[in-house]
Amino acid sequence: MRWKKLSKLRCIAKQFLISFKVGGGKKIFLWYDIWHPEGCLFDKFGFRTIYDAGRSIGPKVSSIIRDNNWYWPSARSENLVLIQSRLPEISLGGENVPIWRSSSGKYSCSQTWEHLRPKFSVVEWHNLVWFSLAIPRHAFILWLVFRDALVPKEKLCSWGFTGSSLCLSCFACQESRDHLYFCCSFGRRVWRNIMADCCVYNPPIEWSSIGSWSAECWKSRNLQATICKLCFGATIYYLWRHRNDLLHGNVPRSEEKLIQQIKWDVRSRLVARYSAKICVIEEPSAGAEMESATDFEII
Structure with missing residues (x-):
């Protein structure tokens, strides 16, 4: 980043710099830095006070210090009287020590970021999307689904798309987020099968209740909850990929192969994290048979 761009960030940096502890004043700007009890002198008093003081706009505080004492010519305005008093x-x-707006008085990247970043209320599903073992591509699609930012056919039609809005997996209803997850018969079967392998039976299929239900059931950090969250994210991701394959004329996976791929992704993530033995660690081939619930067990 060039110096000119850095200099434009001074106004932002001022939000975090409370003041300077003045030593010799050789590195502190007289008019632009926050060293005086009145704050930044230029911001408060403007060019007129600089003119009345008979000084340029760029001197340092050291220019008004002699023999460790303040040395300023006689004041010629009320503002200068206030400054000198x-x-x-x-x-x-x-x-010269800068004093920053932090608990220790020293500069902190984390506290600066907390001050700069936009702050919103915490959503109940954040731990389902962002956790240490989350698979990034799965987490991203899951985040889009929770934000209702994907573009199913229902949205395309509202934007003027003239094709059919029916779901390509079941041809029974209009394709929407709530239908894909998990009112569609295809997606519902995949969802229930994966959850059954996680020993979760009869999970909700209405998207409006899945967020709160899963956040409550999988709020702990134990291995079972982690596996469930991984399976949840993988199911969301691969159902969206299945939908895209159907829409764009690619060869979609069958229901059995889709379930196998979800399991393989979860097992691979667990192997990478825990370096444990998993029953089956090879990627499912075209002729592979559907594996049992024990595929998720770490031995």
Whole structure:
């Protein structure tokens, strides 16, 4: 980043810099830095005060210090009288030390980011999307689904798309987020099969209740909850890929192969994290048979 771009960030940096502890003042700007009890002198008093003081706009605080004492010509305006009257409050000597807006008074990247970033209320499903073992591509699609930011046919039709809006997996209803997850008969079978392998029976199929239900059931950090969250994200991801394959004329996976792929992704993630033995670790081939619920067991 060039110096000119960095200099444009001064106004942002001022939000975090409370003041300077003045030592010799050689590195502190007289008019633009926050060293005086009145704050930034230029921001508060403007160009007129600089003109009245008979000084340029770029001197350092050291220009008004001699022999460790304040040295400023006689004031010619009320603003300068105010500025000079508060100089005795500032102790001189030592080093120039910036005092930052943080608990320790020192600069902190994390606290600066917390101050800069937009703040919103915490959603109940955040731990389902972002957790240490989350698979990034799965987490991204799951985040889009929770935000209702995917573009199923229902949205395309509202934007002027003239084709059919029916779901390509069941041809029974209009394709929407709530239908794909998991009112569609195809998606519902995949969802229930994967959840049964996780020893979760009769999971909800209405998207409006899945978020709160899963956040409550899988809020712990144990292995079972982690596996369930991984399976949830993988199911969402591969159902969306299945939908795209149907829409764009690609050869879609069958229901059995889709379930096998979800299991393989979850097992691979667990192997990478725990370096444990998994019953089957090879990617499912075209002729592979559907595996049992024990495929998720770590031995």
